Amino acid sequence: MNDLGQISAAALQQYLxxxxxxxxxxxxxxxxxxxxxxxxxxxxxxxxxxxxxALLHHLILQANDPLFGLRTSAFIQPGSYNxxxxxAMSVGTLHEALDKVTLYEKLVGDMGTxxxxxxxxxxxxxxxxxxxRQPARQHLIDNVLSSWLCYARWLTGNQQLAPHQxxxxxxxxxxxxxxxxxxxxxxEVCFNKPVSALIGPAQLLDLxxxxxxxxxxxxxxSHAIAQLDKLGVETGLARRVRQCIHDxxxxxxxxxxxxxxxxxxxxxxLHRHLADEGxxxxxxxxxxxxxxxxxxxxxxxxxxxxxxEALGYSDIRSFQRSFKRHTGMTPGQxxxxxxxD
Numbered sequence: 001m002n003d004l005g006q007i008s009a010a011a012l013q014q015y016l017x018x019x020x021x022x023x024x025x026x027x028x029x030x031x032x033x034x035x036x037x038x039x040x041x042x043x044x045x046x047x048x049x050x051x052x053x054a055l056l057h058h059l060i061l062q063a064n065d066p067l068f069g070l071r072t073s074a075f076i077q078p079g080s081y082n083x084x085x086x087x088a089m090s091v092g093t094l095h096e097a098l099d100k101v102t103l104y105e106k107l108v109g110d111m112g113t114x115x116x117x118x119x120x121x122x123x124x125x126x127x128x129x130x131x132x133r134q135p136a137r138q139h140l141i142d143n144v145l146s147s148w149l150c151y152a153r154w155l156t157g158n159q160q161l162a163p164h165q166x167x168x169x170x171x172x173x174x175x176x177x178x179x180x181x182x183x184x185x186x187x188e189v190c191f192n193k194p195v196s197a198l199i200g201p202a203q204l205l206d207l208x209x210x211x212x213x214x215x216x217x218x219x220x221x222s223h224a225i226a227q228l229d230k231l232g233v234e235t236g237l238a239r240r241v242r243q244c245i246h247d248x249x250x251x252x253x254x255x256x257x258x259x260x261x262x263x264x265x266x267x268x269x270l271h272r273h274l275a276d277e278g279x280x281x282x283x284x285x286x287x288x289x290x291x292x293x294x295x296x297x298x299x300x301x302x303x304x305x306x307x308x309e310a311l312g313y314s315d316i317r318s319f320q321r322s323f324k325r326h327t328g329m330t331p332g333q334x335x336x337x338x339x340x341d
Contacts, residue, residue: 004049004131005110008082009040012047012055014147016040017075018068019059029058044227049110049131056136066173067180069139073146076154080147082107083224088209090217094152095205098125099262102243104224106233111140115247123205126197138170141196146184149198157210162186163200167193237263238279241270245288253312256281290326293319297335304331 019026030036033055039045060068078085084104088097102114110130117124127144131137145166153161165188172178172191181189187200228234244262248254260270274280289311296307308319323331 004053006046006049007052007109007111008107009042009045009047010079010082011108012040012052014072014075014077014080014143015056015059018072019063021075022063022065024059024062026059029055029062032058046109046231052109053131053133053136056139060135060139066177067142069142070146070181070184072143073150073184076147076150081151083220083227084108085151087217087220087224088151088155089211090213090220091209092212093205093209094156094207097152097155097209098205100221102247103240104228106231107224107227112144115243117247118202118205121202122199123202124197124199126195129196141169145196145198149185155209156207158207160186161204161207163198163204164188165190165199167195167197167199169193169196236277237270237273238277238284241274241279241281241284242288245285246292249288249292249311254285286322286326290323293323293331294334297331298338307331 016026019029027037030040033051035047035051035055039047065071078089081088081101082104084101084107087100087104091097091100098114098116102116105114112127112129112131115126115128117126125148127141127148129137129141129144131140145168149161149163153159162185166181166185167190168181170191173181178189233239240263241259244259245254248258256267256270260267263270265273271281274284293307293311296302296310304319305316308316311319313319313322320330323329323334327334329337
Protein backbone atom coordinates (compact mmCIF):
# COMPACT_ATOMS: atom_id res chain seq x y z
CA MET A 1 0.00 0.00 0.00
CA ASN A 2 1.21 3.48 -0.82
CA ASP A 3 2.24 5.39 2.31
CA LEU A 4 0.45 8.73 2.01
CA GLY A 5 2.20 10.35 4.96
CA GLN A 6 0.35 13.19 6.67
CA ILE A 7 -1.41 16.46 5.91
CA SER A 8 -1.73 19.57 8.05
CA ALA A 9 -5.21 20.08 9.48
CA ALA A 10 -5.01 23.68 8.23
CA ALA A 11 -4.73 22.44 4.64
CA LEU A 12 -8.01 20.52 5.01
CA GLN A 13 -10.05 23.62 5.76
CA GLN A 14 -10.21 24.64 2.10
CA TYR A 15 -12.01 21.41 1.20
CA LEU A 16 -14.34 21.59 4.19
CA UNK A 17 -15.22 25.23 3.47
CA UNK A 18 -16.16 24.36 -0.10
CA UNK A 19 -18.12 21.34 1.08
CA UNK A 20 -20.09 23.39 3.59
CA UNK A 21 -20.75 26.03 0.94
CA UNK A 22 -22.18 23.28 -1.26
CA UNK A 23 -24.35 22.01 1.58
CA UNK A 24 -22.54 18.67 1.87
CA UNK A 25 -22.78 16.52 5.00
CA UNK A 26 -19.36 17.28 6.43
CA UNK A 27 -19.95 15.34 9.66
CA UNK A 28 -20.82 12.19 7.74
CA UNK A 29 -17.63 12.50 5.67
CA UNK A 30 -15.52 13.01 8.79
CA UNK A 31 -17.12 10.02 10.51
CA UNK A 32 -16.29 7.77 7.56
CA UNK A 33 -12.72 9.07 7.61
CA UNK A 34 -12.41 8.63 11.39
CA UNK A 35 -11.87 12.34 12.00
CA UNK A 36 -13.41 14.82 14.42
CA UNK A 37 -14.05 18.55 14.31
CA UNK A 38 -11.96 18.96 17.47
CA UNK A 39 -8.92 17.49 15.73
CA UNK A 40 -9.41 19.52 12.58
CA UNK A 41 -9.82 22.75 14.54
CA UNK A 42 -6.19 22.54 15.73
CA UNK A 43 -4.04 24.29 13.07
CA UNK A 44 -0.87 22.37 13.97
CA UNK A 45 -2.56 18.96 14.01
CA UNK A 46 -1.36 16.38 11.48
CA UNK A 47 -3.87 14.07 9.79
CA UNK A 48 -3.01 10.64 8.41
CA UNK A 49 -2.94 10.71 4.62
CA UNK A 50 -5.19 7.65 4.33
CA UNK A 51 -7.81 9.40 6.47
CA UNK A 52 -7.56 12.53 4.36
CA UNK A 53 -8.00 10.49 1.17
CA ALA A 54 -11.11 8.84 2.64
CA LEU A 55 -12.54 12.25 3.61
CA LEU A 56 -11.83 13.72 0.19
CA HIS A 57 -13.28 10.69 -1.58
CA HIS A 58 -16.54 10.93 0.35
CA LEU A 59 -16.86 14.68 -0.25
CA ILE A 60 -16.31 14.15 -3.98
CA LEU A 61 -18.96 11.44 -4.12
CA GLN A 62 -21.43 13.63 -2.24
CA ALA A 63 -20.78 16.62 -4.47
CA ASN A 64 -21.09 14.57 -7.67
CA ASP A 65 -19.14 17.35 -9.34
CA PRO A 66 -16.19 16.67 -11.71
CA LEU A 67 -14.95 20.18 -10.86
CA PHE A 68 -14.98 19.77 -7.07
CA GLY A 69 -11.19 20.09 -6.70
CA LEU A 70 -10.96 22.99 -9.11
CA ARG A 71 -13.65 24.97 -7.33
CA THR A 72 -12.03 24.64 -3.90
CA SER A 73 -9.48 27.26 -5.02
CA ALA A 74 -12.12 29.92 -4.29
CA PHE A 75 -11.55 29.19 -0.59
CA ILE A 76 -7.76 29.51 -0.53
CA GLN A 77 -6.24 31.76 2.16
CA PRO A 78 -2.78 32.17 3.74
CA GLY A 79 -3.51 29.72 6.54
CA SER A 80 -4.26 26.98 4.01
CA TYR A 81 -0.51 26.68 3.47
CA ASN A 82 0.42 26.61 7.15
CA UNK A 83 3.22 29.12 7.87
CA UNK A 84 4.34 28.94 4.21
CA UNK A 85 1.39 31.11 3.22
CA UNK A 86 2.65 33.91 5.47
CA UNK A 87 6.26 33.38 4.36
CA ALA A 88 5.13 33.86 0.76
CA MET A 89 3.54 37.17 1.76
CA SER A 90 6.85 38.42 3.18
CA VAL A 91 9.30 37.73 0.34
CA GLY A 92 10.13 40.02 -2.59
CA THR A 93 8.98 38.16 -5.72
CA LEU A 94 6.93 35.22 -6.90
CA HIS A 95 10.16 33.34 -7.61
CA GLU A 96 11.27 33.73 -4.00
CA ALA A 97 7.83 32.59 -2.84
CA LEU A 98 8.07 29.42 -4.94
CA ASP A 99 11.57 28.73 -3.65
CA LYS A 100 10.16 28.82 -0.13
CA VAL A 101 7.40 26.41 -1.14
CA THR A 102 9.95 23.83 -2.28
CA LEU A 103 11.82 24.18 1.02
CA TYR A 104 8.92 24.04 3.44
CA GLU A 105 6.05 22.27 1.68
CA LYS A 106 6.21 19.27 4.03
CA LEU A 107 4.63 21.58 6.62
CA VAL A 108 1.48 21.53 4.48
CA GLY A 109 1.70 17.78 4.04
CA ASP A 110 3.00 14.86 2.04
CA MET A 111 0.44 15.05 -0.78
CA GLY A 112 3.10 15.81 -3.39
CA THR A 113 6.25 17.73 -4.25
CA UNK A 114 6.85 20.93 -6.18
CA UNK A 115 9.69 21.58 -8.59
CA UNK A 116 10.55 24.54 -10.80
CA UNK A 117 12.12 24.10 -14.23
CA UNK A 118 13.56 27.36 -15.52
CA UNK A 119 15.08 28.42 -18.82
CA UNK A 120 15.69 32.04 -19.86
CA UNK A 121 12.44 31.93 -21.82
CA UNK A 122 10.13 29.69 -19.81
CA UNK A 123 9.14 28.72 -16.28
CA UNK A 124 7.48 25.37 -15.66
CA UNK A 125 6.09 24.95 -12.14
CA UNK A 126 5.15 21.31 -11.65
CA UNK A 127 3.40 19.43 -8.89
CA UNK A 128 4.04 15.71 -8.53
CA UNK A 129 1.08 14.16 -6.70
CA UNK A 130 1.82 11.18 -4.43
CA UNK A 131 -1.80 10.04 -4.39
CA UNK A 132 -2.38 7.40 -7.06
CA ARG A 133 -6.02 6.45 -6.47
CA GLN A 134 -8.85 8.17 -8.25
CA PRO A 135 -10.90 10.29 -7.89
CA ALA A 136 -8.72 11.87 -5.18
CA ARG A 137 -5.69 12.29 -7.45
CA GLN A 138 -7.46 14.33 -10.13
CA HIS A 139 -9.17 16.63 -7.64
CA LEU A 140 -5.96 17.17 -5.65
CA ILE A 141 -4.05 18.18 -8.77
CA ASP A 142 -6.85 20.51 -9.89
CA ASN A 143 -6.96 22.05 -6.43
CA VAL A 144 -3.21 22.60 -6.08
CA LEU A 145 -2.66 24.24 -9.46
CA SER A 146 -5.74 26.46 -9.34
CA SER A 147 -5.02 27.44 -5.72
CA TRP A 148 -1.44 28.36 -6.58
CA LEU A 149 -2.63 30.72 -9.27
CA CYS A 150 -5.39 32.27 -7.16
CA TYR A 151 -2.95 32.84 -4.30
CA ALA A 152 -0.31 34.30 -6.64
CA ARG A 153 -2.90 36.78 -7.92
CA TRP A 154 -3.65 37.81 -4.36
CA LEU A 155 0.04 38.06 -3.41
CA THR A 156 0.83 40.33 -6.36
CA GLY A 157 -2.46 42.23 -6.44
CA ASN A 158 -2.81 41.26 -10.09
CA GLN A 159 -6.12 39.53 -10.73
CA GLN A 160 -5.27 39.18 -14.44
CA LEU A 161 -2.13 37.15 -13.71
CA ALA A 162 -2.14 33.99 -15.83
CA PRO A 163 0.36 31.50 -17.27
CA HIS A 164 0.48 30.78 -20.99
CA GLN A 165 -0.63 27.18 -20.51
CA UNK A 166 -1.77 24.78 -17.82
CA UNK A 167 -0.97 21.08 -18.19
CA UNK A 168 -3.15 18.49 -16.47
CA UNK A 169 -2.66 14.74 -16.42
CA UNK A 170 -6.29 13.71 -16.55
CA UNK A 171 -8.51 13.35 -19.60
CA UNK A 172 -10.32 16.31 -21.07
CA UNK A 173 -13.80 16.91 -19.60
CA UNK A 174 -16.90 17.97 -21.51
CA UNK A 175 -17.03 21.39 -23.13
CA UNK A 176 -18.92 23.04 -20.26
CA UNK A 177 -16.27 21.88 -17.80
CA UNK A 178 -13.48 23.02 -20.12
CA UNK A 179 -14.99 26.49 -19.97
CA UNK A 180 -14.83 26.39 -16.15
CA UNK A 181 -11.11 25.54 -16.28
CA UNK A 182 -10.52 28.46 -18.64
CA UNK A 183 -12.52 30.82 -16.40
CA UNK A 184 -10.19 30.07 -13.49
CA UNK A 185 -6.83 29.79 -15.26
CA UNK A 186 -7.51 32.41 -17.96
CA UNK A 187 -5.28 30.58 -20.44
CA GLU A 188 -5.08 27.48 -22.59
CA VAL A 189 -5.63 24.31 -20.51
CA CYS A 190 -4.17 21.11 -21.97
CA PHE A 191 -5.25 17.65 -20.80
CA ASN A 192 -3.69 14.16 -21.02
CA LYS A 193 -0.25 15.64 -20.36
CA PRO A 194 2.66 13.71 -18.78
CA VAL A 195 2.96 16.18 -15.88
CA SER A 196 0.79 18.69 -14.05
CA ALA A 197 2.19 22.20 -14.39
CA LEU A 198 1.74 25.92 -14.82
CA ILE A 199 3.80 27.09 -17.79
CA GLY A 200 4.60 30.67 -18.71
CA PRO A 201 7.33 33.21 -19.48
CA ALA A 202 10.15 33.24 -16.93
CA GLN A 203 9.70 36.97 -16.28
CA LEU A 204 6.34 36.30 -14.61
CA LEU A 205 8.30 35.00 -11.62
CA ASP A 206 9.93 38.43 -11.24
CA LEU A 207 6.58 40.01 -10.31
CA UNK A 208 6.87 41.70 -6.90
CA UNK A 209 4.88 40.71 -3.83
CA UNK A 210 2.64 43.55 -2.60
CA UNK A 211 4.04 44.03 0.90
CA UNK A 212 7.38 42.27 1.46
CA UNK A 213 8.62 42.23 5.04
CA UNK A 214 12.21 40.94 5.44
CA UNK A 215 12.15 41.19 9.25
CA UNK A 216 8.94 39.18 9.53
CA UNK A 217 10.28 36.72 6.97
CA UNK A 218 13.23 35.88 9.21
CA UNK A 219 10.92 35.19 12.16
CA UNK A 220 8.55 33.08 10.07
CA UNK A 221 11.36 31.01 8.60
CA SER A 222 12.74 30.31 12.06
CA HIS A 223 9.29 29.07 13.04
CA ALA A 224 9.05 26.94 9.88
CA ILE A 225 12.45 25.35 10.53
CA ALA A 226 11.47 24.59 14.13
CA GLN A 227 8.29 22.89 12.91
CA LEU A 228 10.21 20.82 10.38
CA ASP A 229 12.67 19.79 13.08
CA LYS A 230 9.73 18.51 15.15
CA LEU A 231 8.61 16.46 12.15
CA GLY A 232 12.12 15.02 11.76
CA VAL A 233 12.66 16.74 8.40
CA GLU A 234 16.17 17.88 7.47
CA THR A 235 16.35 21.68 7.34
CA GLY A 236 20.01 22.50 6.64
CA LEU A 237 21.66 23.94 3.57
CA ALA A 238 22.25 20.46 2.13
CA ARG A 239 18.52 19.90 1.85
CA ARG A 240 18.06 23.21 0.06
CA VAL A 241 20.88 22.38 -2.36
CA ARG A 242 19.39 18.93 -3.04
CA GLN A 243 16.06 20.55 -3.86
CA CYS A 244 17.70 23.07 -6.21
CA ILE A 245 19.60 20.29 -7.99
CA HIS A 246 16.42 18.25 -8.31
CA ASP A 247 14.61 21.23 -9.82
CA UNK A 248 17.33 21.68 -12.44
CA UNK A 249 17.88 18.04 -13.40
CA UNK A 250 16.07 16.95 -16.54
CA UNK A 251 16.47 20.34 -18.17
CA UNK A 252 20.14 21.16 -17.87
CA UNK A 253 23.10 19.98 -15.82
CA UNK A 254 22.87 22.04 -12.62
CA UNK A 255 25.84 24.34 -12.16
CA UNK A 256 27.04 25.15 -8.67
CA UNK A 257 27.32 28.83 -9.63
CA UNK A 258 23.60 28.98 -10.48
CA UNK A 259 22.58 27.10 -7.34
CA UNK A 260 24.72 29.37 -5.15
CA UNK A 261 23.16 32.45 -6.73
CA UNK A 262 19.66 31.07 -6.19
CA UNK A 263 20.51 30.57 -2.51
CA UNK A 264 21.91 34.09 -2.17
CA UNK A 265 25.61 33.28 -1.79
CA UNK A 266 28.75 32.80 -3.84
CA UNK A 267 30.30 29.42 -4.68
CA UNK A 268 33.04 29.73 -2.07
CA UNK A 269 30.50 30.37 0.69
CA LEU A 270 28.36 27.48 -0.57
CA HIS A 271 31.30 25.07 -0.38
CA ARG A 272 32.25 26.28 3.10
CA HIS A 273 28.73 25.94 4.56
CA LEU A 274 28.25 22.50 2.99
CA ALA A 275 31.58 21.38 4.47
CA ASP A 276 30.42 22.60 7.88
CA GLU A 277 27.44 20.24 7.53
CA GLY A 278 29.66 17.37 6.40
CA UNK A 279 28.62 17.51 2.75
CA UNK A 280 30.11 18.47 -0.59
CA UNK A 281 28.63 19.69 -3.86
CA UNK A 282 29.66 16.53 -5.74
CA UNK A 283 28.25 14.24 -3.06
CA UNK A 284 24.86 15.96 -3.17
CA UNK A 285 24.82 15.99 -6.97
CA UNK A 286 25.58 12.26 -7.03
CA UNK A 287 22.86 11.55 -4.45
CA UNK A 288 20.15 13.39 -6.37
CA UNK A 289 21.21 11.88 -9.68
CA UNK A 290 21.15 8.38 -8.19
CA UNK A 291 17.75 8.93 -6.61
CA UNK A 292 16.30 10.17 -9.91
CA UNK A 293 17.99 7.39 -11.89
CA UNK A 294 16.43 4.76 -9.64
CA UNK A 295 13.03 6.39 -10.03
CA UNK A 296 13.30 6.52 -13.82
CA UNK A 297 14.50 2.93 -14.09
CA UNK A 298 11.79 1.68 -11.76
CA UNK A 299 8.81 3.74 -12.90
CA UNK A 300 9.41 4.29 -16.64
CA UNK A 301 10.52 2.38 -19.71
CA UNK A 302 12.80 5.17 -20.90
CA UNK A 303 16.01 3.97 -22.60
CA UNK A 304 19.15 4.32 -20.54
CA UNK A 305 20.59 6.82 -23.02
CA UNK A 306 17.59 9.11 -22.49
CA UNK A 307 17.92 8.86 -18.70
CA UNK A 308 21.65 9.56 -18.90
CA GLU A 309 21.05 12.69 -20.97
CA ALA A 310 18.31 13.94 -18.62
CA LEU A 311 20.63 13.51 -15.63
CA GLY A 312 23.42 15.50 -17.29
CA TYR A 313 25.90 12.68 -17.98
CA SER A 314 28.19 13.16 -20.97
CA ASP A 315 27.20 9.75 -22.39
CA ILE A 316 25.51 6.48 -21.45
CA ARG A 317 28.80 4.85 -20.39
CA SER A 318 29.45 7.58 -17.80
CA PHE A 319 25.96 7.03 -16.43
CA GLN A 320 26.41 3.25 -16.27
CA ARG A 321 29.80 3.51 -14.54
CA SER A 322 28.49 5.97 -11.96
CA PHE A 323 25.37 3.90 -11.25
CA LYS A 324 27.37 0.70 -10.77
CA ARG A 325 29.90 2.46 -8.55
CA HIS A 326 27.12 3.58 -6.20
CA THR A 327 24.85 0.51 -6.30
CA GLY A 328 27.05 -2.43 -7.23
CA MET A 329 24.91 -3.23 -10.28
CA THR A 330 24.33 -1.86 -13.74
CA PRO A 331 21.19 0.17 -14.56
CA GLY A 332 19.93 -2.78 -16.59
CA GLN A 333 20.41 -5.20 -13.70
CA UNK A 334 18.66 -2.78 -11.33
CA UNK A 335 15.66 -2.39 -13.66
CA UNK A 336 15.38 -6.15 -14.11
CA UNK A 337 15.50 -6.72 -10.35
CA UNK A 338 12.74 -4.17 -9.77
CA UNK A 339 10.55 -5.82 -12.40
CA UNK A 340 10.93 -9.17 -10.66
CA ASP A 341 10.05 -7.86 -7.16
